[in-house]
Amino acid sequence: MLLEARDIGFRYGNGRWILRDINISLKSGEVVGLTGPSGCGKTTLGRILAGYEQPQQGSIELNGTSLYTSGYNPVQLVFQHPEKAVNTRWHMESTLKEGWEPDKDLLKALGIEKEWGKRWPNELSGGELQRFCVARALSPATQFLIADEMTTMLDAITQAQIWQVILDTACRRNMGVLIVSHEAKLLERLCSRIIKLNPCPEARGRSCATSTLLK
């Protein structure tokens, strides 16, 4: 499987271009980092890759065909702020089973207590909510996972716990992972390759992607 972004150009309305001529690709089983200064369009690129935004230019292709528009999206995005990514009027149980029914082993590995399922989102901390969001996105039908600053808000132990589950799943299922993060040490630890998004000096408001091979 191959997830490709080809010549992506994006802007809101008639505003400045946030992304222009971006080309990146992600293979199955690959763990890749995406980094760059604040406001350079990392999150936007993640959203485009997962089909949440339509680019004005270029296209996203999964194995040479365009992304699904109905059914389960094989490209799943996990957001930075879990409290904004869950339905506040649902018990956590329902949120957890939104996409698939996670098995007990996964819940245990992520440290999700059974009792938390009966709680409302505002009764859990960010770290606890994010574990649910990760479990929700790790359906067997997920072929690519985009983690947008997924563990930025979490303490080191919870971070290590969540990443271990994701790396393990990626390895077992040959799932591709794109990690959007500022944390250089985390990316070095997890990724085989890091893509850097830089504002191009010659064109204001235009980002370009450069890829660095780490291992």
Add this chain to the structure above:
Amino acid sequence: MCPALPLDKLEILSPDYSNYNIPIQLIESKADRQSKPILQVRDLSVSFIQYTSGLRQQELQVMSSLNINIYPGEVLAVVGASGSGKSLLAHAILGILPRNATVSGVITYAGEELTLKRQKELRGRDIALVPQSVNFLDPLMRVGKQVRNAVSEGDPAAVQREVFKRYRLDTRVERLFPFQLSGGMARRVLVATALVSGARLLIADEPTPGLDPIVLEEALGHFRELTNEGRAVMFITHDIETALKIADRIAVFYAGTTVEVAPVKDFYGDGVNLRHPYSKALWRALPQNEFQPVPGSQPLPNCLPPGCLFAPRCSMATSECELVQPRIRTLRGGMVSCIHAT
């Protein structure tokens, strides 16, 4: 039996805190050790009354016997997992806890007890908060105006432009509404708002996540600068690395209590100098260290273990640990609440 139980010990723990200052003064700090702490929190406990079903109520203990103090001119970092009570402490100091909260323990500011009335007078002037969520910005007010409203001295517009320049916020940004800002820009606006207030104690609640390294360094630099003027900063973060860059001392929280207070220099190597098993585990879990998690998760307020709160996940735990929550004690120039720590 736990050594903390005998009656003669309990006397020391009575509300007369005259004895209490002695060990606290021993703690090393870059700040002048002769100076009095600007903020002292002793045995703070917070619980919430919640409705479970119908009219049945439940009391949730979310913070128990929490102790810290901050000296003028120092940065105290408060580190811990989400749900460990970091933000709650900030809210307790400022007196902005929700109405269903019950607070016990003593908070003093500049030697005087912080009552609700005094909290109201001081917050935003002497004690300022840099909030955690960018949702704290007024969504209907241009951000420039929001910063100007907080200015305590001088021409508000000039001070606001100056501080925006310092944070590399473009002049056009002051005309924008919060929803038009990127995450990093919104954070800088929040920090700027607290900076211009001229407060002596700044409580920064997770002011840095999502900032790129360059902006982060700058932001940390600005916080450090404040301490040079004798102000104190309580820097709440879940990120030890950031804490190490800025703090003089680090307080580690777990499940609503202080497990350890350590000088920054103790966080190095494989963490042998740290005192509490949780701090050690936290240190080892960093990506640049072993990246090893500990199984399980922090207990929720309604199912706290009776003894040491970390005992169920601790590899060093013995049956003694499960009896009673250990008192915080002074150890090797820091503080720890673990009966096995040496």
